[in-house]
Amino acid sequence: MTNTDWEHLSNQAIAAAGIVYFLALMAHLVEWSALRTVPLTTTARTAVPAGAGAGAPPAAGDEPSPPALDGPTESTRFRIDMFGRLALMLTVIACAAHLVGLIGRGMAADPNRVPWGNMYEFTITGSFVVAAGYLLLRKRYSLAWMGPIVTAIEIVLLMVAVLWLYDPIAPLTEALLSYWLVIHVMSAIIATGAFTLGGITSALYLIKARSEKRGGSDHGYIARLPALTTLDRVSYRIHAFAFPVWTFAVLISGPIWAHQAWSSYWNWDPKEVCAFITWVVYAAYLHARATAGWRGRNAAILALVGVATLWFNFIGINYFSTTSQHSYASGASAVSLRER
Amino acid sequence: MSDVRTEPADETERWQPSGDRDHHRRAGELTAWEFLRWAWRQLTSMRTALVLLLLLALGAIPGSVIPQSGVDALKTQNWQAAHPHLTPIYDRLGLFSVYHSPWFAAIYLMLMVSLVGCIVPRLFVYWRGYRKQPPAAPRNLTRLPDHATYTTDEEPGVVLHRAARRLSRGHRVATSEGTATSFEGVDEGWVSAERGQLREAGNLLFHLSVLIVLVGFGVGSLFGYKGGVILVVGSGFSNTLTQYDDFDPGSLFNADKMEPFCFTVKPPFDIDWIESGPRQGMARGFVAHLAYRTSCQGHPSSWSPEQTYDLKVNHPLTIGGTQIFLIGHGYAPVITVRDGQGHKLYDGPTVFLPESSNFESFGVVKAPGRKAGQDIGLEGLFYPTFALVNGDPINVMGKDENPALSLLAYVGDLGYNSGVPQSIYAMDKAHMRQLKKPNGKMFRLDLQPGETVRLPDGAGSVTFHGVRHWTRLQISRTPDVWVTLLGVVLALVGLLGSLFIRSRRVWVRAHRRDGRTLVEVAGLDRSGGGDLAPVLSSVVDSLQVGTTETPKEPA
Numbered sequence: 001m002t003n004t005d006w007e008h009l010s011n012q013a014i015a016a017a018g019i020v021y022f023l024a025l026m027a028h029l030v031e032w033s034a035l036r037t038v039p040l041t042t043t044a045r046t047a048v049p050a051g052a053g054a055g056a057p058p059a060a061g062d063e064p065s066p067p068a069l070d071g072p073t074e075s076t077r078f079r080i081d082m083f084g085r086l087a088l089m090l091t092v093i094a095c096a097a098h099l100v101g102l103i104g105r106g107m108a109a110d111p112n113r114v115p116w117g118n119m120y121e122f123t124i125t126g127s128f129v130v131a132a133g134y135l136l137l138r139k140r141y142s143l144a145w146m147g148p149i150v151t152a153i154e155i156v157l158l159m160v161a162v163l164w165l166y167d168p169i170a171p172l173t174e175a176l177l178s179y180w181l182v183i184h185v186m187s188a189i190i191a192t193g194a195f196t197l198g199g200i201t202s203a204l205y206l207i208k209a210r211s212e213k214r215g216g217s218d219h220g221y222i223a224r225l226p227a228l229t230t231l232d233r234v235s236y237r238i239h240a241f242a243f244p245v246w247t248f249a250v251l252i253s254g255p256i257w258a259h260q261a262w263s264s265y266w267n268w269d270p271k272e273v274c275a276f277i278t279w280v281v282y283a284a285y286l287h288a289r290a291t292a293g294w295r296g297r298n299a300a301i302l303a304l305v306g307v308a309t310l311w312f313n314f315i316g317i318n319y320f321s322t323t324s325q326h327s328y329a330s331g332a333s334a335v336s337l338r339e340r
Numbered sequence: 341m342s343d344v345r346t347e348p349a350d351e352t353e354r355w356q357p358s359g360d361r362d363h364h365r366r367a368g369e370l371t372a373w374e375f376l377r378w379a380w381r382q383l384t385s386m387r388t389a390l391v392l393l394l395l396l397a398l399g400a401i402p403g404s405v406i407p408q409s410g411v412d413a414l415k416t417q418n419w420q421a422a423h424p425h426l427t428p429i430y431d432r433l434g435l436f437s438v439y440h441s442p443w444f445a446a447i448y449l450m451l452m453v454s455l456v457g458c459i460v461p462r463l464f465v466y467w468r469g470y471r472k473q474p475p476a477a478p479r480n481l482t483r484l485p486d487h488a489t490y491t492t493d494e495e496p497g498v499v500l501h502r503a504a505r506r507l508s509r510g511h512r513v514a515t516s517e518g519t520a521t522s523f524e525g526v527d528e529g530w531v532s533a534e535r536g537q538l539r540e541a542g543n544l545l546f547h548l549s550v551l552i553v554l555v556g557f558g559v560g561s562l563f564g565y566k567g568g569v570i571l572v573v574g575s576g577f578s579n580t581l582t583q584y585d586d587f588d589p590g591s592l593f594n595a596d597k598m599e600p601f602c603f604t605v606k607p608p609f610d611i612d613w614i615e616s617g618p619r620q621g622m623a624r625g626f627v628a629h630l631a632y633r634t635s636c637q638g639h640p641s642s643w644s645p646e647q648t649y650d651l652k653v654n655h656p657l658t659i660g661g662t663q664i665f666l667i668g669h670g671y672a673p674v675i676t677v678r679d680g681q682g683h684k685l686y687d688g689p690t691v692f693l694p695e696s697s698n699f700e701s702f703g704v705v706k707a708p709g710r711k712a713g714q715d716i717g718l719e720g721l722f723y724p725t726f727a728l729v730n731g732d733p734i735n736v737m738g739k740d741e742n743p744a745l746s747l748l749a750y751v752g753d754l755g756y757n758s759g760v761p762q763s764i765y766a767m768d769k770a771h772m773r774q775l776k777k778p779n780g781k782m783f784r785l786d787l788q789p790g791e792t793v794r795l796p797d798g799a800g801s802v803t804f805h806g807v808r809h810w811t812r813l814q815i816s817r818t819p820d821v822w823v824t825l826l827g828v829v830l831a832l833v834g835l836l837g838s839l840f841i842r843s844r845r846v847w848v849r850a851h852r853r854d855g856r857t858l859v860e861v862a863g864l865d866r867s868g869g870g871d872l873a874p875v876l877s878s879v880v881d882s883l884q885v886g887t888t889e890t891p892k893e894p895a
Contacts, residue, residue, distance in 0.1 A: 170614075171614060171624060173624075174623070174624060174625055174626065174652075174653040174654075175653050175654065177625075177653070177654060178654045233871060240839045240840070243835070243839070244832060244835050244836055244839065247828075247831070247832055247835060248832060251828050251831075251832075252825075252828050252829065252832060255824075255825075255828075256825070259818075259821070260654050260655075260656060261653060261654050261665070262665070262667070262814070263566060263656065263663060263665040263667070263814040263815075263816040264566055264816055264818060265818070265821065265824070266557070268403060268408060268410065268439055270403075270404040270405075271404075273400050273401075273403050273404035274404045276397075276400060277397040277400050277401060277404070280393050280394070280396055280397040280400075281394070281397050283393060284390055284393045284394050284397070286839075287386065287389065287390050287393065288390060290386070294387075294390065309397075317404070
């Protein structure tokens, strides 16, 4: 295959992934709208193990089991079950297409390289990590409830990437030609994907907490989210994984590379500063979890602030800050000069 | 504690017989010592540390939005010129050098003190607690949020023995019988197990390493320096202060400690141009061939032997503790300016700064005249590959295929005598007059290599001889960089320990009730993210081995 073939393959695979994510979202919506008509009590252990309160073991890892017979009609049960599985299958297919798109992107470049040379490539890789992370952790943390949100986010991110960030394939700029690109950017992207998953969980925690405070209902999506303690714990575990990875990306591999490329390991470059801010916010999140009174709600708010700084850093800095040496958004010149 | 008063400062009032002191105090009043202790407790509390952390993040925000003079002086000046009203306010708040401002220093110093105050006592607590037995089981295990109970016909001693055996795997265990695990004929007893003590060690290591990083960072920025120099290919450099174009030393930097190396940038400067594809015309790889000597002190015969190095982006040259980096490159047209009498006013390569990735560059030539008011100034663009499209000059690509200069000429007073230092990349045109054609139309010099153009009004002539490359090198020295690196690596190790070592306590109590044995199992998760339910059910399952008659009943 020639480079152009690879490039076409990549573009088509990304487009296909977007469409299949959309279909998956549709399937999820059908599934959840069917669930809406079913009160929680009769389907406590269907598509979403509602999690158990403190004490009793939650139904973690349970596959969706058929709902109790007395509640919903046969056809509703069938719809819930069928579309739940369909959505999962479609998400897997979309994720695979997404991966093909990434590989094609790397193979299309001459010489072949990791597909992390510009904003378009960062964004499609970051969104791939979100989807793959969701699929990998789905069973372990019973994340089925996250399906609609993850697929919706995938669609948005892929649209943003294709419509606004698209860049034709080009060789890497000189400063990026280093094996630290692989180490630094990979860890940053993995952490970004994981923090995003954690952010989704924290947002749902807040929504659910609010709904419970208002009395809550036993119908609908919110009611079927896992219990607050479970959401809080899942969120913590995802963050606990992402934080060391982010630490490595921002405070170890980043400075080492900066030391090699820009002569000093910490330059107070806007991207560095913003990454540091994100680091501090997540450090505060982990601290908050250990401090009495900051658990749950306050910690979740901190996690959302963290995600906001993270994505602002990822996209915003490249457009709002003109002094950043990380500005790959435009073909930045390798020269920055100071007046004598 | 909203109502806090310090002891009155008056000496006579504070001087009281010791026994009488308390009569004198109102409710809520603290002695100076108590106040200090209270303040210290507040400062070193976890909550304060949390708030300080968030303040640090908040304080760092302006630095990522407002241009920083330490990062990009030119951008900062442009910003200041564009915002005349905000500039004095921002300046007073230190917003142009956030990371050197007193308030930013105040935040991180407080954070450091808070960190020390938090960590040191915990170190001692940890040290003392490390060898201690796990604490006795609480009296009422069912009051704990995570617990399970079941009844069995087995003897309590048998159950407890099994529990002690089961929990001694991966736990430190204490029992109601001391450390013994035999419970012969015991009617009531407990097993207490603890694991994951290294979690706290990881936590402490992380916080201590943060201190190491801060110290390393401080040493590096206090004693180190960073400087930049633009060298036209073919010229040399020796490592002394005067040779730098810009120099940013740490506060405790000592110029005598600069390493006495010197080097020459040998022609040719190699550039690998991208010939096709979407980035066509951009530069990919550049190599500056350096010939360097590690010591150039004294007479040339005592210099160290010459070595060579191919300097590339991402591949700095290290000489001793100093590193040399290739940061950028550009074109320097070689220009000669003569006055009306044919005297050479200016001669040599002139650095033009690239304005875009295709190396269309802007530059200034300032030629002081032989008499006052007869200075000649040139200002304009350099095109590496020049082409005329519909009469407009455009630049096709960065490679110097068809170089051309397009300049406007000025005559007058450049202001060199005013004593104000000037940038060589900008011209003060306040006292300069733009030269026009005799018919009053705009005059522009368009030059290709080898050409000479006469200026109007007999002001002189300008010759463009050819093009040379320049390289921008960054030279920096960061002492003890390994301390910082070691600090961050240790911090990461500690962090991993503190996040992933599961720390928990598990207790089992068994006692006789109504002729049967009531077994209570409870746990306490100390890691913040643990899920005890599976742990408890696994413990209960292993205690019930072979005794299936009574199903467990989780609370």
